[in-house]
Amino acid sequence: MVKAMVNIKIVQGRREIGGNCIRIEDKDKVLIFDQGIRFSIFRRYFTRNIEPLGIPELRKLQIIPSEEVFENADSIYITHFHLDHLGLLQNLPVKSKIKIPSMRIFNLFERWYQFSSSWLKYVPPRYSTQISEVELMKSDENNVVAIPVKHSAYPSYGYLYFGSDETVFYTGDFRLTSIVNENSGLEMYETSVIEYFEDNRDLKIDTLIIEGTNFGRIITPIEKNTIKSIIERMADEMMIFAVHPLEIELILLVIMELKKLDKKIVIACERLAEFLDENIKQLSEAKAILDDIFVLIDTVTKGVIFNSIDILSIESEPTKYAVIVNVRRIIDSLRLFDIEKIPLGSPVILLTSEPFEEEEVHREEILLRWLNYYGFQPYRARISGHYYPFEFKTIIKTLKPKKIIPIHTRRPELMYELFSRII
Ligand SMILES: [Zn+2]
Incomplete structure (x- = not known):
């Protein structure tokens, strides 16, 4: 048997909500998707009075990814600006290449947090990092395509990676509920996940890394x-x-x-x-x-x-x-x-x-x-930022992945089981 070349490692977020981090190795290429803060652990150690001592302590407590995670990384892709995905950019090694959803919002964040007296001061990156805005629906130098998704943070993207022997799509966080649509005169989205895959039927996803925040949660699906x-x-x-x-x-x-x-x-x-x-x-x-x-x-x-x-x-x-x-x-x-x-x-x-x-x-x-x-x-009046479990079937039937890797969920087994019954 030929050894698979694309190797996906879920560093954080496998059985928890928040703190996503994925490392994909493919021959000599290394890509990182999100590097969020694990608030589930953060909350257990810190209060207003007990602040993190710095990046090394946060790494030791496994609240943010360790240094080895970023070893030889070509680029780090951020899906959206929630801190459980963006993370603390000061955690990234010098000379990292970071791809973000919006330069304008990033500049605002940098300005707000730079002189913060709390741990938020670790959000802005170090000087030597290279930050750039992702290009929409175009394959970049790493063969990664950013696809707009709807979420409670605007703008948000999912990332499609065309690897040497596998195509991977990572959803980030997303919902299907639309809040403002074309009738309102606002063109906020060039496309959405469902539309994109409906329009590109020849696209075959091997592995779908899909969020599942709302599985097992009590929610009111309001629109x-x-x-x-x-x-x-x-x-x-x-x-x-x-x-x-x-x-x-x-x-x-x-x-x-x-x-x-x-x-x-x-x-x-x-x-x-x-x-x-x-x-x-x-x-x-x-x-x-x-x-x-x-x-x-x-x-x-x-x-x-x-x-x-x-x-x-x-x-x-x-x-x-x-x-x-x-x-x-x-x-x-x-x-x-x-x-x-x-x-x-x-x-x-x-x-x-x-x-x-x-x-x-x-x-x-x-x-x-x-x-x-x-x-x-x-x-x-809460409109969830995440799709509802009753929409899972539609997503799977449209994206038709060969396999899934649940992330950002407390119920991965349920998602695997549902997936096996849908396909
Ligand atoms: Zn989010």
Whole structure:
């Protein structure tokens, strides 16, 4: 028997959610896909008071991949900017070649985290690394093609690798639910995974490395119409939305719906405003949607292109407004208001996709305690960033892989079993 040349090693993420890292060796070529932080372990060792001592300690605790993982690597491909995939770029050896989904968003992250007093300062890479943006749907020097996928971080990609004796597709994280579509006048995706493989029927995948986050989890498969209806029904209230800045699709959907109700929309934290600003530059169609929104002048100090408004104007007619804020900054933003002037029981709608399992240590009960203290009413409207298990069959039937390797899941056996029954 001829020895296989493509050798896939799942370094991290085999039976856990978060911390993906894959090493593919093929003759003398070595490719790495994602190098995320394993928050499941991180959370057990660190708090606000106990910070990581540095990269070496994080490696020893097996929270990030060790040095050997990157040995002789030609390129490191990142699927999206969630930290359980992007990881700490300072972990990468000098002169590494890193391929990322968006240079603009990367620059923003670098600026935000560079001088952070927490472990986030390890997110930006060292100076000698070569960073470049992936090219869409084109085979690069390593025979890797980036294919757009829908996820709760925009933009996100899956990677197709044409190896010497095997074709491998790594999905990264993805969902099938679409949030903004062509009808909204926004062209956010050139294609999606399902469309791409439907259009390229002669493409044969040998190994599909597929995420399976939602297997075994309790989830409500809601879609965009649910969000639209929630917004309509609360039209008379001063609505406050807690979002994750990378969920640009969801933010655009909310803004479009609020505009139909003639709400004045206020972005109440700096980073979210900067983020939207960057997205406008990249997505020209978003300009029309975002051109009449406001930023709260009391929180946003850096120059962004939006109109500004102050707290007093909102307090004078609160129900004319809807406030959108980064979930991490929500209490800080609400504290700026004279709470007496905000109608008691105003809704705070938590729109963040996942329970932060994949992004750091977040104590939702503390957030809820504060909302209660101030008399706000919390609601949850969560659209998962991951496909639902009932969609697995469609994915397998479209991609037709010879075999699968489950990743980013707690139920790999279930996925293998389901796969064997579908094919
Ligand atoms: Zn993700």
